[in-house]
Amino acid sequence: MRLMSFRKPRWVWQQPDWPALTFNAAQAGPVLAHAHRMQGRLEGKAQAIGLQSDVSVLQTLMEEETIATAAIEGQRLSPDAVRSSVMRRLGLSNAGPQDRHADGQVAVIDDAIRSFDQPLDHDRLWRWQSALFPGGTSGIRRIEVGRYRSHADPMQIVSGRPGKEVVHYEAPPSSQVFGQMTVFLAWFNQPTPRAGEAPAMDGVARAALAHLWFETIHPFEDGNGRIGRAIVDLAMAQHHQAPVRLYGLSRQLLAERNGYYEALNAAQRGSTDATAWVVWFAQQVALASEQSGRVVDTVLAKARFWTTPAAAALNERQRKVVQRLLDDGDGGFLGGLNAQKYIKLTGASKPTATRDLADLVAAGMLWTHGQGKALRYYLNMPGWPVSLPPSSLRSLPPEGAHPPLGRPGGRVGLPPNALPSGG
Template sequence: MWTWQHQDWPSFRYDTEAFRPQVETFHLKSERLMGRIEALPADLQADAVIGLMLSEAIKTSAIEGESLDRDSVRASLLQLIAQDSVAPRHQDEKAAGAAALMVDVRKHWAEPLDDALLGRWQSMVVVHQPLSLVMRGLYRNAPEPMRIVSGVYGRERIDYEAPPAATVYQEMALLLDWYNRTNPLTAKPAEVISGPVRAAIAHAWFELIHPFDDGNGRVGRAIADHALSQSLGYPTLACLATAIERNRRQYYEALQQISRGSLDLNPWIAFFIDAVNQAQEVAREEIDFVLGKARFWERYAGQLNTRQSRMVSRVFAEGTKGFEGGISTRKYEAICKCSRATAYRDLSALVKMGVIEPLPGGGRNTRYQLRKAWPIDIHSTLERAPEVQR
């Protein structure tokens, strides 16, 4: 029996008091994260926020098995956020849609949810294809069951079957009424639910209804971000999708466990709030990366030649995970358009300067990584940056 077939559906059972310590941790981490952002110079604040959104746009798609081009997503974010007319243009609709979703969720965090807003978010992440039968911007209406299957062709296993399309609008009406009624910005005190718990319930409830033909996972995680933002009173900085992508298997297992029979959401909520708190740590790493990058250029200003600067910029463009496989002589040649001898000479100079260091076990084909030895000290940055917004 699927959970939505339970006679008490959708009267979920959960104990909000059981999660009080985790919720307190969430608010403490959120305050520290916002303080870390506000302590940065204004230009680095913008870089940090874009970096957080870039990571989320890429990872929320990666959870669904979809790979996005990092440069294309970043270009779209620059165009949408900074109104940057010189940002590079591209034809990657998936990247543009993922970026648009991140921006729109942050823009409308304080507003109530409704069918139209959710439909807009779904249409952003589902690219139009002329011959596709997938509905964009509207809930599914096909008479065939909406099923999630796994396994090889001919031996598929039904992992989940959602409520029939004929009941989707009714199901969503119940969810949206509950969600907006418990909005901490407008709700009666007796109806307020702590942000992480409300986000966990809303995400689970939405995924169980599975109202769209496609894009449910990405829209569901956007709803969770929306709920967390409303609990904080400002757009959340937590990298929820990035944290979930790191624990993708456990995430799907947790969702599958709540899809069958029981209305008890306590195990799911415990898992989800842990992911939310991990997401704040991921965001802190992203913010420290932005500051570390700024400290690097400050330290090595004027010491690198054009080719070396190009290579370092290319590595930084990959984000916190760095350059996959490290920096090799061959990669240096390709990126900097130079000879092998020049690449070898430039890399050797970077090693002597302490910019890069060999990866372990290099042997004859030595590969390098950027050293992460530049101190992350926000207070020292503050002393040199009178323009900081306090």
């Protein structure tokens, strides 16, 4: 008698029950509930202080999401180009540098969130992918743009040197892509259940499964990661039934980039039971909500910074430098601001720069560390940490003690409580 051999499926799409992705609600439930609580806290804070309509918050979050989703794929977008692109998209300004790649990424994110009530179809996905690759190239390589991949070669994710490549994942053949995407889109566009029908799937779990499903098909020659995260944006906006989201998942996924790839790869190698992936994804949503809460606090603190009497008295040079410090975020310039950097930014003479900086310290807007050529200036923003040498940290006075700013001896001039807290 001849024994028949059966090859064990290597990838989830080779499983006989694909694409019936499932998850264990009892196991994932507590983590999903926590994610919803974190979202609720953020939304409650936003509603209490009217942040839903605060353009500065929306602008900041959209800029960070745009930069992060590209950075996950190793693409560096100019922050200035992204900022001007977001401002144009929000109708705030038409000035600033333009970059077609930044414009395309911003357009995709904006369409996913703002047009959440529109169906997701093949054409919409094709237009998203076209926007990411103006000119039809990825780098200098020509790729298929505005359509699904059609090449006969396997679509693989590999790493390692030529001849010693490691295949991390292999997607379904190109000949299957259109059919598989048609099934995916039919699932994604299912209407919300009516009264008396089975309850809808948890919104966070739905976004998790949608991302896994799309990334598993890997329908495009390039851009799958960025489009897959835009699908998450769309799914979460649909979950909230609102075009505005105050948390961004791409920033969190960038921070956990290795874990993101590992969790996704594990789900693509396993069975159609995606419980572990849903749990990991929900944990990231909770962390993203917490991080966005801190971003909201920072944006509010920046706004309050400019309402102080000291801020109103600044000259144009000082305003330019202070705004740059605010834009650079926690800690300001790498290595701190000094007189030479001030001169370079403003074109002021050395005596003018020294006088401007001294006035900013006297007004309580900057604080200092070091002396002589090592004197550095930092923005007096409560809660913003600054990386200082270990020897300086050992010399810090007890909490609550506030020596005069610029005190001799190289000690740290702690920021006074002259400005309102961002909390």
